[in-house]
Amino acid sequence: MTTSLPERAGRRCHNVLNSIAATLYFSPDLGRELAAIGIKDSNGAYFATRAAAMGAVGPGTVTATFYNFSHELVAEHVPAVWLTASPETVLAARESAIDATLRRLLGEEVIASEEVAEAAELGLRAAEACTRSARPLYAAHADLPVPDAPHLALYHAATLLREHRGDGHLAALLDAELDPVEALVSHTATGRGMTPKWALGTRGWPRTDWEAAVVRLRERGLLDPEGELELTEAGVALRKEIEARTDRLDRAPYEHLGAAGVERLTELAKKPLLTAFAAGAYPEGMIGKG
Template identity: 80%
Template sequence: MTTPLPDRAGRRCHNVLNPLHSTHYFSPDLGRELTAVGIADDRGAYFAARSAAMGAVGAGTVTATFYNFRHALVAEHVPQVWEKASPETVLAARLRAVDATLTRLLGEDVVASEEVAEAARLALRAAEACDATARPLYSAHADLPVPGPPHLALWHAATLLREHRGDGHLAALLDAELDPVEALVSHTATGKGMAPKWALGTRGWNRQDWEAASGRLRERGLLDAEGELTEAGVALRQDIEDRTDRLDRAPYEHLGAAGVERLTELAKGLLMTALANGAFPADMIGKN
């Protein structure tokens, strides 16, 4: 008999695996590798790296699947990036960047350790139960081969689990009737989302867009005059996460309680090492 998962065990596991996936987006290695294949702009590099698994898609597909980026910003870079480098070339460059990033942040001894190999096996086992239905970013990445080196296999599995949860999260945001900017504003108000300067600087929105979205949230009774979530706002954001948990439960139920606990422990240790070595900007998360 399978041991039931503790409450929010899958979310806790995701919360330490997802940053391991995301390290390369903030690494100079990604910019270097994509510049070498002709994509020198940082935003173009991000759009290309994350969407390449879907093929040479257009701006509409990227905007739809990424959700909270301004379409005009996406259209400045997509589909033009595919004239500079094919999706296959981008995927290969991305994997080289991930290799360099994780090796630098974790150290060669850790990358070659049995702990990383164990984490890779556990994460890949969890990903066996991911469901491709209505999950475009997950399903596109699921078609890619699993890399051989354990640290890259772990990153690949973390990517599958991240995009699987992310695709489901978008369904929850739509059901909550939060548009892209409202989703950003309300997430930032929890204290766990990107600080406004990072959200605005990377997503293509401006301060007027942010204030307009804040006004709409206030009209719905979700945000107060100081920009804090009201009781209803807190409840809505919690409901969104709970719905996302339900849509994302299969991989972690498949892995089982003991496996999820062990994977969370291993991934947390790796993440702490990466954070100590400057994986992310210090001011990226917060309300200011």
């Protein structure tokens, strides 16, 4: 299908918005807000925060929609987390954490700027074209009310667009026949994913599962047969096709916004993102191969 957008324009816009949305999950403000309602474990806080829009779901739903987490890790925290705090309580705490995080990282001048308000308007306009079918995390968040404050509305729009693309990305991974650990290993091998240390430390997989996935990817000719975690030409081509397929599944919101709108939204969102980076929004050493 033809597109009116420049190549990868939607992906570039998503990458900026996704990075803004992801600041919450590394924020001490989130830990503080969740601890205040009784959720003190960092894994439990993550699962509750991201899954709460779906209601008091069980571990199977979280594992299915999050994809690359060990089901055993998920089941340690879900559904027990809902006995500590209801999804509604978690969502309220999450909004407080988002507000505190953005104010701390961006400062009041950026928060109150016309640029943030314009970015929120454009992001929400793009999200008008997102679709619920077969997109459970997006669909759940689409049922939440849009916050009144522009910086919170921008975060809400970024989350809608993040989860919409993410749901489609899982379909692309399934089509590529990459299981959760193979998806992690191959993404790490691109140099743009989490390091093995971060992946193993946050996703709940034992080292033996990681090493077994490496073997399977090598048998498929996707990883270099030597010791280095390097993609072969076939591996590079597969990861590129996965992203291209994800682009195709995610083109509707950006087509709806139009080329000029996508360019403007990307430009507007870059300023708060760079400000957040400079303020230490992300931990060092998270991305890469080693």
